[in-house]
Amino acid sequence: MAITTTKSAFRKGIADAAPFVLVIVPFSTLFGILATEAGLNVFETLAFSVVVIAGAAQFTALQLMQENAPTAIVLASALAVNLRMAMYSASLTPYIGAAPLWQRALAAYVTVDQSYVCAMAQYEKEPDMTIRERMSYFFGCVTPIIPLWYLFTLVGALLGTQIPQSWALDFALPITFLAMIAPMFRTPAHVVAALVASVTALAAAGVPYSLGLILAGLAGMIAGAQTELWSERRAQRAAL
Amino acid sequence: MIDKTTLWIVIIGLGIGSFGLRFVFTGLVGDREMPAWLLRHLRYTAVAILPALVAPQVLAPAATGGEFDPARFTAAIVALAVGVITKNVLLAIISGAATLYGLLWLLG
Numbered sequence: 001m002a003i004t005t006t007k008s009a010f011r012k013g014i015a016d017a018a019p020f021v022l023v024i025v026p027f028s029t030l031f032g033i034l035a036t037e038a039g040l041n042v043f044e045t046l047a048f049s050v051v052v053i054a055g056a057a058q059f060t061a062l063q064l065m066q067e068n069a070p071t072a073i074v075l076a077s078a079l080a081v082n083l084r085m086a087m088y089s090a091s092l093t094p095y096i097g098a099a100p101l102w103q104r105a106l107a108a109y110v111t112v113d114q115s116y117v118c119a120m121a122q123y124e125k126e127p128d129m130t131i132r133e134r135m136s137y138f139f140g141c142v143t144p145i146i147p148l149w150y151l152f153t154l155v156g157a158l159l160g161t162q163i164p165q166s167w168a169l170d171f172a173l174p175i176t177f178l179a180m181i182a183p184m185f186r187t188p189a190h191v192v193a194a195l196v197a198s199v200t201a202l203a204a205a206g207v208p209y210s211l212g213l214i215l216a217g218l219a220g221m222i223a224g225a226q227t228e229l230w231s232e233r234r235a236q237r238a239a240l
Numbered sequence: 241m242i243d244k245t246t247l248w249i250v251i252i253g254l255g256i257g258s259f260g261l262r263f264v265f266t267g268l269v270g271d272r273e274m275p276a277w278l279l280r281h282l283r284y285t286a287v288a289i290l291p292a293l294v295a296p297q298v299l300a301p302a303a304t305g306g307e308f309d310p311a312r313f314t315a316a317i318v319a320l321a322v323g324v325i326t327k328n329v330l331l332a333i334i335s336g337a338a339t340l341y342g343l344l345w346l347l348g
Contacts, residue, residue, distance in 0.1 A: 022330055023329055023330055026330070026333070038242055039241045039242050040242065040247065044247060044251070047251060048251050051251050051252065051254070051255035052251065052254045052255050052258055053258070054254075054258050056286075056290060057254060057258065058254075060289075060293060061250050061254055063293070065242045065246060065247065065250060066242065067302075071246050071249055071250060071253075074246075074250050075249075075250060075253045075254060075257065077289070077293075078250075078254050078257075079254065079257045079258070079261065080285060080289050081285075081286065081289050081290065081293075082254075082257070082258050082261055083261065083282060083285040083286075083289075084282070084285055084286045085258060085261040085262045086261040086262070086264055086265065086282065087279070087282050087283065087285075088262070089261065089262050089263065089264055089265035089266050089267075090265040090279070092265070092266055093265045093266050096266060097266060101267070104263070104266045104267050105263060105267060107266065108259060108262040108263035108266055108267060109259060109262070111262040168303065168312075168340060168341075168344060170301065170302065170303040171297075171301065171303065171312050171315065171316075171340055172337070173294075173297070174294045174297045174298055174312075174316055175315060175316065175319045175332075175333055175336035175337060175340070176333055177290045177291075177293065177294045178291075178294060178316055178319045178320040178323065178332070178336065179319050179320075179322075179323045179329045179330075179332030179333045179336060180290065180323075180329055181286070181287060181290045181291060181320075181323070182319075182320050182321075182322075182323020182324045182327070182329075182332055183323060183324075183327040183328075183329060184286060184287050185287070185324055189284065190284065190287045193284040193287045193288045194287045194288065194291040195291075196288070197287075197288035197289065197291050197292040197295075198291045198292060198294075198295035199295075200292065201291075201292035201293070201295045201296060202295050202296060202299065205296055212292075213289070213292055213293060216288070216289075216292035217285065217288045217289040217292055218288075219288070220284060220287070220288025220289070220291070220292060221281045221282075221284045221285055221288050222281070223284075223288075224281075224283065224284030224287065224288065225277070225280040225281045225283070225284060228280055228283070229280070
């Protein structure tokens with residue numbers, strides 16, 4: 001279906017983002033459950049999701065606070081997890097940079113993995129969309145996602161304290177993270193980045209103030225960037 | 241138990257910081273180009289930070305007092321493998337959870 005009006009752009013956004021409901025619902029419920037298990041009340045849990053809207057960063061902050069890491073480290077680590085949002089912002093700019101400031105601010109608040117992926121795919125497929133159609137499409141994409149993120153955080157928070165210890169929910173987080181990372185291994189550089197970061201994290205377990213995580217992240221990023229450069233150079237040599 | 245002051249500093253700080261990261265380019269940088277070396281490093285933030293966060297939990301889970309736990313370790317490997325093969329996040333989570341519960345029950 002080609003987009004002809006801003007209204008149909010909005011509707012197409014909703015339809016294209018609908019499958020993400022399957023990811024958002026369990027994920028936000030899980031956050032609600034784990035946050036209340038960690039001692040947050042229902043209001044604090046919901047506020048966390050409404051103010052931050054960033055699954056992985058919220059889980060990271062929660063885990064580090066439970067380990068009593070210093071506040072600065074909690075913030076630095078969670079924001080590091082969210083650094084990819086700056087990447088998203090950068091790559092959306094050519095498409096929506098001309099929209100009014102308030103629309104760009106609102107779009108920034110609701111930029112998450114799902115809305116980004118959805119919007120970029122559409123913008124690349126139909127480069128002739130007007131700026132108004134693009135913004136309508138973007139807000140269409142977030143319509144099935146963000147309200148459910150709030151709602152099911154609340155559901156999880158209300159369920160949370162009723163869930164017994166024997167359910168081993170402590171491990172829901174590592175499993176969820178691994179599941180999220182796995183599809184990101186698109187190139188050898190991504191795999192090298194993950195391996196170097198993991199090994200550094202294990203080796204730096206004794207470093208105080210949870211700084212090991214930051215060190216591991218930096219080591220992984222450098223390793224990934226270097227691997228990328230190396231494979232580019234090799235590809236160039238092969239082409240000659 | 242998480243300290244309430246810390247919690248609110250984190251919620252608000254993370255809210256402002258996350259918004260800042262999302263707004264920095266669309267809102268402030270506009271159409272100017274970013275240096276290639278910076279983009280090259282930013283590409284690997286998520287795949288570096290998340291495994292670094294998880295690795296210690298996989299090998300020495302807090303729930304078992306830092307003792308290696310075969311059920312949790314295997315569940316982690318299964319979740320990762322299913323995710324890599326199928327590229328399906330939800331299926332990977334379900335496979336990992338099923339492995340964890342299956343093994344906890346078997347090894348009980």
